[in-house]
Amino acid sequence: MQKASITDIAEMTGLSITTVSRVLSGKAKQYRIGKQSQEKVREAAKKLHYVPNHFAANLRTGKSSTLALIIPSLNNPFFAGIASEINTELRKFNYITIISDSDENVEIEKMELLQMTARNIEGLIIVPCGDQWEHIKEIQDQGIPVVCIDRYFEDLDIPYISTDNYEGAYKATQYLIGNGHSRITCIQGVQTSTPNRLRVKGFTDAMKEAGHEDINIVGDDFTFQNGYLETKLLLQQKQRPTAIFTLSNTIAMGCMKALKEENIHVPNDISLITFDDHPYLDYLSTTLSCIAQPVSDISKIAVKFLLSKIQNKDINTSQVLLKPSMKLRDSIRKIN
């Protein structure tokens, strides 16, 4: 069974290619194609198992019905969740999503982006993995709508949707302080990323306001390894912190592994809070308190932004920060 084309249908029905195309692309009324002809075309299409060739159509129209999503890692449940949401959301609007993970590597990110522009993507949702933005800006300058989520660039006119990272970190820190903690170590992620900067700032501000001048920030990557290593190092200090604040779920996992190896109990020996929620957090040996991001909302708004930009082409960039919520579980001990 060879692939049937519009031409085959034209032959079968005795109508012209033009007419067939118009019926099949839903422009029958617009071009006043007769009811009977419409029927014939549709029937033949069904009979021949016609599937339109998007490549040909796109070549003609320049529209690919394809959107791109680039995230740092599908293996991170936080991003996988976003990917899933966006994927199903876009499907509703008849777009196909090509997802790709940059593996937290700017070079891969650039390569992927190139690949994707070669496929005439109509829009891009990206969680940029570094502090380089030129290649992303370039896409936007080519007239392709771009939305950053989670991580973004503050002073650029690229729209973004993210969590209010400052507030999240600020409140989490306040909460720790409220429970008597003053020696708190923050294990951060990629230093140049905006969310990380804001989280660190939130942490720092809260500490300073409480009069704690000894501010401890370590780490440099949103990875399991980073969390693991930094925690290992931490634990070798003569004076250990009473609480740890990890800036991502991956860091938290690495941290927990190290704690476990050193036989340190949460929250008795040390308190722990992290950015990012995950279902598993509820079942950990100590259920883990976290600052949860509104993943679903972020995804949906991102899609809405993108689609409206694709349709209207108005370039009023919007930048949105959603409120995080703090989920308190059992990983924080009141001391003093």
Added chain:
Amino acid sequence: MQKASITDIAEMTGLSITTVSRVLSGKAKQYRIGKQSQEKVREAAKKLHYVPNHFAANLRTGKSSTLALIIPSLNNPFFAGIASEINTELRKFNYITIISDSDENVEIEKMELLQMTARNIEGLIIVPCGDQWEHIKEIQDQGIPVVCIDRYFEDLDIPYISTDNYEGAYKATQYLIGNGHSRITCIQGVQTSTPNRLRVKGFTDAMKEAGHEDINIVGDDFTFQNGYLETKLLLQQKQRPTAIFTLSNTIAMGCMKALKEENIHVPNDISLITFDDHPYLDYLSTTLSCIAQPVSDISKIAVKFLLSKIQNKDINTSQVLLKPSMKLRDSIRKIN
């Protein structure tokens, strides 16, 4: 900056479109294009920021450099892991992957498949979500290589790569039995899926061989909810099982939630083992024993299969089962 086409390069260099195309598609030698011309073309391409239009190329060649991956849910870390592996693996071969999740819904699966064939995919890797295979077989009959992973259809000539589910379940059950358990409840997933059937069979066989005729199998879905509900029900029985065997990580999570709500401790009150591994399992209140599937190997072999099929077109279907490994943690108590 408008998109530059091959024509622009032709004009800029004074060469013909043909020549430009041949240089850019790496067929310079084959068609004996002079060194100088090659240089000129490449230079101009760089200067114009030329990005080839895949749609046009594909229209001409019929090759899309696009492969499709359909999984039941990106939110399931097990599948997200597979997606990630396959994505990065395929990128190495210059293929783009379009991923989509069927949300465990056959109708969506069919729709997606249609969308994908419209995009001239060159191959398909799928974790089928139901017991319907006609639409998948049809793809293969159209000459598009297909590989099933994880879930598959036994008596069809569609190649598959999966875990030896029977053995995994058999050994896990044996292990439970070896630890003195006889009242074991198995919470299964989608009953019609092959892995589920084989896992159930492994469970049943092991039970029977041990002389335990009272075989308890409940549930009907690879979901959190199913695990939760079935566990809730289980716990209301007068005589509770001493061990639970969940057939997926999602089911396990639901199960754990129910156990926790009822204040039942693993492994003191009840033992637990599950199919599928996950990093978090190591940090749970009780670290969870599991039958781990060789995700990475499965993904890589699937890709290898697919690519060799695309290249050779030989249709000798291969069907591979990889050995699972049992990861023993602390969730199983020796009784009696």
Added chain:
DNA sequence: CAATCTTGTACAAACGTTTGTGCAAATTTT
């Protein structure tokens, strides 16, 4: 120096759509 071979390049068709335009036939209006 004619015949042959090699080298380097260009022409033009084709892939499957979409769409501006044109033009009969049917219908309505005058």
Added chain:
DNA sequence: AAAATTTGCACAAACGTTTGTACAAGATTG
């Protein structure tokens, strides 16, 4: 019944590539 309008459809160009073929100029051979 002629003129004007509406209805229904087709022609042909275009999108950006790839590729079979053709062909001129230079190099090699006899």
